[in-house]
Amino acid sequence: MSITLNNVRKDYDSETEVLKDISVEVETGEFFVIVGPSGCGKSNLLRMIAGLTPITAGEVKIDDTVVNDLPPKARKLTMVFQNYALFPFLSVWDNVAFGLKARKLAPDDINARVKEALKMVNLTTLAKRKPRELSGGQRQRVALARAVASDAKICLMDEPLSNLDAQLRIKMRQEIYALQRKLGLTLIYVTHDQVEAMTMADHIMVLNDRHVQQIGTPSEIYQNPKNAFVAKFFGTPQINILPATRSADNNHMINVSSDLQIILSEEVPAEKLQIGIRPDDMQIRLAEGVDGNAVVKNTEFLGDETIVYATLNSGNDIHVVMTGKVDFRNYEPIKVTANSNLMFFDANGKRIDISKEAYVHA
């Protein structure tokens, strides 16, 4: 089942606008991730799709039917919550069967579905336990089984993994992905974790400051961010965003700092702009004589790579990822260069399209 949002808006009162002009299309069987920093309204949006929160304006469509006024049940979907929302007084089995019983399915059908769902999440042996006798990961699996047992083809997940530890999160991530593919669910998954978004999504919607920042596939979003926020949100360590200006005597030249200059074949479109460089698109070498343009602040060795933190002569902090182990001492003068993989943003952070062929390094 596909889901379409047209110009959805949500205000709590005339002053506080929570979401503005959200339009998106989620296709059948798609793993769609809504990602954004906390407080950006992503959980709210999910609840609006579920019908738990009414929308102020716009249109929510499921399979080309407008469902704005339909109660959650009539939208035929399931939801997995961040804190699981299990019924503590029911056994695992009854927790999974609860929704089916509420929908008045035949007992035989319920038994078969619950059995199948528990098998799928490897909880068959724990069916008689109460939620309090389970570990966090097992509780989350019960919540998943509840979604699996339902015949609804749309599943909404609200940060389902954020209460689990890092190891378990990776495992559950794979399990959720496998389940979604196996059952052909249309899955809308809310998270603040860009890694979860990148690894699982067919399409990602980046939400910030009440607006959709960008919708696209993980690689589109990483390689072609529409603005500085999206560029900063994806990729660890974060992209370096450096302020730059058009050179006063050559309007084809951008000055990033006194020592880092870029020449464009076309005219520089704005007087003030920002340059984005991914940390692994930069190189560092020790300064020879006086050609250094930065000073090392700190290095972090991570095994297969080293992150070097440095301050440019202009005062901007940057970080650079170098493969392997690199030995720089703190306060050592270095020369930083960037390869041709640059992104340009205007002063407000909006992406400026300048093709790769159009610039040369100074």
Add this chain to the structure above:
Amino acid sequence: MNVVAKPKIAKNVWNYLLLSVLALVVLAPFFIGLWTSFLPTMQIAKGNFLSTDLSFQNYVDAFTQTPILHYLGNSLVISTVTMFAQLLFCSMSAYAFVFLDFKYKRSLFVLVLATMMLPFEAEIIPNFSTVKAMGLLNSYSVMIIPFLTSAFGIFMLRQSFKQMPAELKEAADIEGLGHLQFYWRIVMPYNRISLITLGAYSFLGAWNQYLWPMLTTFSNSFRPVQNGLRQLQSEETFNDWGMIQATAAIVVIPTLIVLFVGQHYFKSGANEGAVK
């Protein structure tokens, strides 16, 4: 290890000694009452409390010579009905105050709370004239109807309902549960500890009523135990203290049962696992 353990043991000994002395002070009247209920009235009258002439004769007499069984039956009916009524009505009002949206919700709740500020004794005269006008005097209803619900119960359950995770309501909405289903199948079992507490409280409250039944009942057919006990002292038995003690002990038994049974349920952590 031993060096550390020694002062700890000494401290424990002192703690328990102090606790035992305090427990003795608190429990002594109760035990003296229980002890005398096994003594013949003659021995009590002589002040011979340490007599070993113990028997169940007082209990046999209480059951055979007085209407105590009838009183117990009355109290049982009144307390049980009051308890179930309070559980039902308090939980329903509390549900409305927590999960429904309606106009003047806050003001209405304040009004309910305001009735808690007024002691029951202050309402006794208007209440009495009301039940009298309704012709309810000397019946079970007069001891049940005024206590069908309680502001305290509503307040207590509202606090408890409010602490339920919002996701449970959302999960119920997604499954399409209506208010009645959500109330009965999720809210009630989730809050069973609070409900048991309120049940025990209202049962004992009704059981230990004294002033109100004294005013509104005039015959043994409706008189509850506490008033029956008073009745025994004044008429039939004259001053058969042994038997009066025996009836008092009988009257206390349900209270003890409720507390012991209740205690079993007051374990913490019963709702663990609902949410992280």
